Amino acid sequence: MRVGTVKEIKNHEYxxxxxxxxxxELVAHGHExxxxxxxxxxxxxxxxxxxxxxxxxxPTAAEIFAACEMVVKVKEPQPVERAMLxxxxxxxxxxxxxxDPEQTADLVKSGVTAIAYETVTGIDNSLPLLKPxxxxxxxxxxQAGATALEKANGGRGVLLGGVPGVLPAKVVVIxxxxxxxxxxxxxxxxxxxxxxxxxxxxxxxxxxxxFEGRARTLYSGRAALASEVAAADLVIGAVLVPGAAAPxxxxxxxxxxxxxxxxxxxxxxxxxxxxxxxxxxxxxDPTYVVDGIVHYCVANMPGAxxxxxxxxxxxVTLPHALRIADLGWKAALKANPHLAAGLNVHxxxxxxxxxxxxxxxxxxxxxxxxx
Numbered sequence: 001m002r003v004g005t006v007k008e009i010k011n012h013e014y015x016x017x018x019x020x021x022x023x024x025e026l027v028a029h030g031h032e033x034x035x036x037x038x039x040x041x042x043x044x045x046x047x048x049x050x051x052x053x054x055x056x057x058x059p060t061a062a063e064i065f066a067a068c069e070m071v072v073k074v075k076e077p078q079p080v081e082r083a084m085l086x087x088x089x090x091x092x093x094x095x096x097x098x099x100d101p102e103q104t105a106d107l108v109k110s111g112v113t114a115i116a117y118e119t120v121t122g123i124d125n126s127l128p129l130l131k132p133x134x135x136x137x138x139x140x141x142x143q144a145g146a147t148a149l150e151k152a153n154g155g156r157g158v159l160l161g162g163v164p165g166v167l168p169a170k171v172v173v174i175x176x177x178x179x180x181x182x183x184x185x186x187x188x189x190x191x192x193x194x195x196x197x198x199x200x201x202x203x204x205x206x207x208x209x210x211f212e213g214r215a216r217t218l219y220s221g222r223a224a225l226a227s228e229v230a231a232a233d234l235v236i237g238a239v240l241v242p243g244a245a246a247p248x249x250x251x252x253x254x255x256x257x258x259x260x261x262x263x264x265x266x267x268x269x270x271x272x273x274x275x276x277x278x279x280x281x282x283x284x285d286p287t288y289v290v291d292g293i294v295h296y297c298v299a300n301m302p303g304a305x306x307x308x309x310x311x312x313x314x315x316v317t318l319p320h321a322l323r324i325a326d327l328g329w330k331a332a333l334k335a336n337p338h339l340a341a342g343l344n345v346h347x348x349x350x351x352x353x354x355x356x357x358x359x360x361x362x363x364x365x366x367x368x369x370x371x
Contacts, residue, residue, distance in 0.1 A: 001031050001032070001325040002034065002070075003032070003033050003070045003321070003325055004034040004058075004064035004065070004067070005017035005023075005033075005073065006039060006061040006064050006065070006073065008303075009078055009081070013042075013303040014043065014306030015309050015313065016040050016074065016306075017073045018321075019045065019310060019311060020053040022321070023053040024054060025318060026322065032056070033054065034056050034057075034067070035056070036057075036058055036060065036061050036063075037059055042306040044307055061081065061084070065084035065085065065086075066084065071085075071089065071092070072093065072321055073091070073092070073094075075093065075094055075300055076096060079102075082106040082110060083106075086112065088113075089112050090115065090324060091107075091113070091115070092317070094116065094117045094133075095107075095117075095345075096116075096270045097116070098355050098358040101359050104355065104359055107345045108345060109348070111347050114346070115324070115343055115344070116243075116344045118130045118270075119243045120339055120341055122338060127242060129317055132309075132313055132315065133302045134179045134182070134240075135312070136301070136302040137179055137267050137301045138179040138181065138182025138186070138267065139182045140301045140304065140305065141179070141186075141267050142171070142186035142187050142234075144265055144286070144296050144301070145160075145171070145265045146234075148286075148296050149263050149294075154261065154289055155262075155294055156260070156261035157261070160187065160190045160191065161190045168191050169192050170193045170195070170232050170233050171184075171193065171232065171236065172195050172197065172228045172229060172231075172232040172235045173196045173235075174236065175240065175274075176196050176198035176204065176238075177240055180198070180236065184207070184211070187234075188211060188215050194215035194216070195216045196215055196217050196218070197217075197228060198220055199219065204218075225249060225250075230254070233259070233263070234263045234265070235263070237265065237269075237273065237278075239268050240271065242354070243352050243353075243354040246268040246273055246274045248274060250274065250275040250276060250277075252290070252291070255290060255291040256291060258292075261292065263293070264278075264295050265297075266296070269281075270299055275295070277293075278295060281295075281296070282299070283298055283300075283304055286298050320339050320342075323335070323336065343369065346364075349362075350362070351366050
């Protein structure tokens with residue numbers, strides 16, 4: 001199979017779909033790999049590194065989209081990229097379709113077979129292709145929040161860990177999954193006063209055992225959420241409903257109860273965000289203020305640490321890429337129901353139930369597509 005990867009064009013996105021090492025593995029399996037020139041610059045990999053791995057360098061993304069049977073990316077295709085997709089082609093990348101009707105409509109129109117990293121499952125119903133980026137984003141959320149809390153950036157002027165004689169910042173993490181756990185780890189490590197809210201008693205028990213009193217856990221009822229948000233210096237939105245739009249848990253009315261200069265970091269923004277006042281921002285212009293509250297809603301946070309993120313991502317995406325290339329997409333999905341869960345769009349049909357429900361499409365089960 002001819003497999004291609006292109007230079008990401010989303011604002012300040014420096015990751016790349018295939019590392020030179022991943023390209024080498026595909027070539028070793030007998031596949032042809034095409035890489036757009038400069039695609040690896042953001043992770044410190046040159047065209048020469050890809051050539052040494054056996055890949056061919058092509059001057060434009062258009063050439064790769066036109067000729068490659070499978071395109072491996074990181075972020076969802078941008079409008080100019082979506083216009084180059086075609087029926088019979090495999091797109092393997094993050095998609096996050098539920099809050100993005102324009103992208104969904106374009107993918108449906110193109111006829112492409114689109115496999116989304118974020119809905120591929122693991123044997124324990126985990127999301128292994130989403131996990132490493134959730135780990136990165138969770139850890140980065142504390143860095144970003146700490147910076148946004150600085151007075152020069154519009155924040156309250158509070159140091160997360162405080163100093164002797166001065167209380168630390170109060171950090172509230174909404175959601176105790178991978179993002180929330182990693183955010184809490186970072187915040188605890190910096191000496192912040194941390195509370196984690198979740199609705200799953202099992203998650204709360206696991207977190208309570210892990211942190212041994214260094215972070216508090218609290219069941220996320222409406223009253224508890226409102227009370228914690230009102231007292232917080234920094235709130236991390238770490239809520240995920242796989243494949244579906246994130247629930248709006250923090251309302252605009254709640255903002256009025258918060259201290260001016262408090263910060264919200266919405267890690268769920270890829271799925272539409274879990275704060276009512278969230279809107280996607282970029283690394284170039286990451287924050288905005290609503291009712292005196294600073295919002296950080298960058299939709300590709302891990303892109304800022306591109307080398308770490310790309311290698312972590314390739315560790316989990318490459319095995320499936322090899323299976324798809326070796327067997328063809330249909331045989332690969334038939335052989336692995338966890339990979340089949342990643343199929344979101346196929347030849348004009350929506351094959352992921354949450355996306356179909358949220359955007360008003362007819363749902364076609366993957367099993368029906370696979371025959």
